[in-house]
Amino acid sequence: MSETFASTASKAKGLQQSCMHCSLSNLCVPFAVSHDEIERLEDIIKQGKVVNRGEHIFKEHSTFRSIFAVRSGAIKTYSVSENGEEQVTGFYLPGEIIGLDSTNTDAYSCSAKALERSSVCEIPFEQVEDLATKIPTLQHHFFQLMSKEIQQSRQLTMLLSKNTAEERIASLIVSLSERFKKRKLSNIQFRLPMPRNDIGSYLGLAVETVSRVFTRFQKMGLISVQGRELVIENMPALLEIIKGHTRCIKDE
């Protein structure tokens, strides 16, 4: 079973604008609806828009119309704070949805930019709302999506408010690992889609600190890193660090 999905997943990196049913629909629309309902849903979704690395999907303050489902690649969202600095607010992988935080305003509350060549599906939100009143499971699904988003954001908050640099980075690594796993990709060896820069911004750390922690983790045998390529060598230890109270030895 997983094999079938895995091969489907890798194909998803190419563009399949013509495909009738998106191969990731089990991730971003994983609820049971009738065939007819799926069709109505697909009618309103513009599938397979391609964005190159560095291109925007939407920009902060521009008119909000659609949310987007990531189909392949990786996206980061960020805001520019009052003092003009960019602050990364999230990383999004295939199967995840961007823009839900903007549905309460007329303008996007953050910008979304591709970290690498990506493909996204555009989902006009007004039409989702219309359709949701007719398909209760769809409404339910969107409530769930948004609720999950709140929860995840809460968790990030908790991470930032209590944890050390090591715990934060271990958490990010494990989170990415789990999300890759969900896509049936390797959860112990993958490429970080974002520069250290963005990791630091996201986790509230200086780039240098990020770099140092990666180095330290490598010396401790927890991971291997070479630029963006990462291999998790000791998952239990990473999890142990996340749980806190696992002091890492600095000087041996």
Add this chain to the structure above:
Amino acid sequence: MSETFASTASKAKGLQQSCMHCSLSNLCVPFAVSHDEIERLEDIIKQGKVVNRGEHIFKEHSTFRSIFAVRSGAIKTYSVSENGEEQVTGFYLPGEIIGLDSTNTDAYSCSAKALERSSVCEIPFEQVEDLATKIPTLQHHFFQLMSKEIQQSRQLTMLLSKNTAEERIASLIVSLSERFKKRKLSNIQFRLPMPRNDIGSYLGLAVETVSRVFTRFQKMGLISVQGRELVIENMPALLEIIKGHTRCIKDE
């Protein structure tokens, strides 16, 4: 002006269980619906449950059924992390809604406890979903509420990931001030509903740091504090601090 509002505030602490239309409905249900729809909504809401200081409204991991609107008083939400420590995830004032982050699971993802004698309205979520399919504006309203929640959580995240203790505390003070203002209470003089303890947990700071920053702000003439009573003396300066890059002078 502030005097008038202050006295209104103390009155609001009393209970008004008998009112047919909640006086705060403009805050928690601020959308235009027909009289009939309001009634249907009020049918499913259990108004005016009173919780004493320290009592729980719901506990983490218990079965999720309802969300709650705060009517008077103040509520904190918190989770217990894997190493057993309590971590405050939010403060909720009248007109605000608790529990939206749990709608995607069968169990509450955090606990909610009253910081002082409070009154809350219980809103069974399943019934909201039912009703929302019939009343599009209600559906829209809940999408908005949840989206706003995501956005606020994002903002807290941004606060925690970049700012110093001073910026965080200034932000909290200003946020409370704005929320009191929305309730037509004084926005320059109010009582902090939570102990320093909880402020620290919420902002990711040690209690001692919270205390020191309050003292420092007072010495700088930004605020006056006496225990929980707080007066904002220099709002522009507080806002300046939030914007960042306003180095506070420690030793003069």
Add this chain to the structure above:
DNA sequence: CGCGCAGTTGAAAGTTTTCAAATGCAGTGG
């Protein structure tokens, strides 16, 4: 009146940031 908890303060210890500088890697133009 005393206990206990919340809040404050001081000093030392520990992390992270900042500043500076070196190294590596990649795409560009000669």
Add this chain to the structure above:
DNA sequence: CCACTGCATTTGAAAACTTTCAACTGCGCG
């Protein structure tokens, strides 16, 4: 194909903040 320029990453050392540990003060309640 190679040198060059620019950006990303890494490292070192000093500086800045926050935490931790300890102790003290103040206030409410039994």
